[in-house]
Amino acid sequence: MELKKLIAQKIKELQPDMIEASKKFVSINSVNPRTGGPGEKEVSEYLQAVLQSWKFDEIKRYDAPDSAVPYGYRPNIIAIYKGKNPSKTLWFMTHMDKVPAGDISLWNTDPYTAVEKDGKIYGRGSEDNGSSMISSIFAVKALMDMGIRPENNIGIALVSDEETGSEYGIQYLIDQKVFGKNDWFVIPDSGEPDGAFIELAEKSMMRFKITTQGKQAHASMPNLAKNAVRAGMNFAVAVDKFLNETYNVTDPLFDPPYSTFEPTKKDNNVENINTIPGTDVQHFDCRVLPMYDVNDIMAKVKDMAREYSRKYDVTITIDDSDKRNAPAPTPEDHDLVKLLKASIKEMTGIIPRTGGIGGGTCAAHLRAYGIPCVVWATLDEMAHQPNEYIKIEYLLKDASVYAYMMSKF
Ligand SMILES: [Zn+2]
Known part of the structure; x- marks a missing residue:
């Protein structure tokens, strides 16, 4: 069978586990402490346990000291699935913190209880950034289960503090010199419902x-x-x-x-x-x-x-x-952009388009160091809204695109 069919089949098999993980992510309150929440400790422990039960070659924690939480740190997790002849790493970075629920009266369900209904999972963080986190980690799991080792490394980075400036998240990891100069990044924290938009620049x-x-x-x-x-x-x-x-x-x-x-x-x-x-x-x-x-x-x-x-x-x-000031955009003709475009086309038949957005993601921090980044996901743009949800269909589709992309790296 062709690779793309095998990947789609494997992702379909993983669907129940993906739904369960997505619900679990929603049900643990990880609202950023600078907006009144408990922070990422509990959710990071859950996620670390999941990653540890899979075949990653290396898992490391980078705790950024922060007195804003009683436990004194903000967790960041990195996990590496090693390539056959690795010279670089393709990172998938998502964030564990969430924004507050906002006006509770606008919610039809409890924001911190995951509710599955009509092919969607509702709750704070379900889309931002839960959906892409679950899709990207299960994409690696699919390759592991299929016995596929890419040529180069695949990295998962789960970070804190995206919603209030990233000082204790991606910026902390950059300062700790976790990433190499040849590394590439996928930051699935923004996107459109048709799954065609790839962000290469920010205002x-x-x-x-x-x-x-x-x-x-x-x-x-x-x-x-x-x-x-x-x-x-x-x-x-x-x-x-x-x-x-x-x-x-x-x-x-x-x-x-x-x-x-x-x-x-x-x-x-x-x-x-x-x-x-x-x-x-x-x-x-x-x-x-x-x-x-x-x-x-x-x-x-x-x-x-x-x-x-x-x-x-x-x-x-x-x-x-x-x-x-915004850093220089990732060039449209960069091989990372070509790889993502080819993966989207192969797995979904969609013809992608590239552009810039006004919102800020972790990509700006990395582009400032000259590291190429693409921001892509399939989303109904429910981030920070009441009744935030993710469509289960998007979870699966994006996971299959990421898995294909990883397999070709
Ligand atoms: Zn986000």
Whole structure:
């Protein structure tokens, strides 16, 4: 029988185990500690036990010290299935942390109980990043069961802390020099329902916090106050207009094809209506086309802050520590891209297309070191949403594409 049929058959055989693992992943709360969760310890112990029961040649833990959790570390697991004549490793990296459930009233089921219904598994983390984690580890299991050893190494990296910046996850592993300069990465943490989209580039990330400091007073005595909300709102509106009108070039590689500058979170100020707030805090989240330098943009915003401070007799300060210019994209004609495209075509008949996205994945950290990365998965884009789910059909399809890709590496 042809290889592709054997792989599809083997994955089908593994389906019950994949569903069980996917449900287990959902049922262990691993919400990132920086968003109020218990962290990845428990889920990492489950996953490590699964990997240890298979035929990996090497399994290692890299615990990043972190005092944000009572147990003091953030786990990262790597597992290697050695090739016949290995000179490099093809890594599949997924993240173990999850975002919080959000407004519980919007969920039809308990977010931390996996519910299987109509060919889907519901629950927080089922898609982000559970589906691709299960697909990629079971792809290796399929090769092991079939007795297939690729030419080079296949690596599995299960990391912490993707949702709040990756300092204790992928960045920690990079700093520990876990990866070689010839290594390639598949980061299945973004994708589209037709399974055709391969991400090769990301926009620059630019987040900033505007703090306007005025003077609090009773609402009936504005003559004694410096209204921080009025100054802060006027400034935020001016910044919004300036950014969207100035940095408006489009690039069809990206979806959406332009830079985005969005006012998002607004911090609470006073509890009561009859007080003029002395402080106003507004946040922006911006995803900027790589042609612009985020440092130049922020310098202009800071100039405006000085102008508005004078105009409203307040002090406007900007915290823009959370920003980074996008690294160079992975080239479209790289052999890694060709291998993934060929595997998708072979296993699904789909003709893939490549492009860039506005969201940030672990790929940006690796591309910054010149390591080639492809981001691909079949997803209904339910990440961070209420009633997050993954279709079981996608679990199987993606696992067969990964297994084929691994077998040809
Ligand atoms: Zn994710």
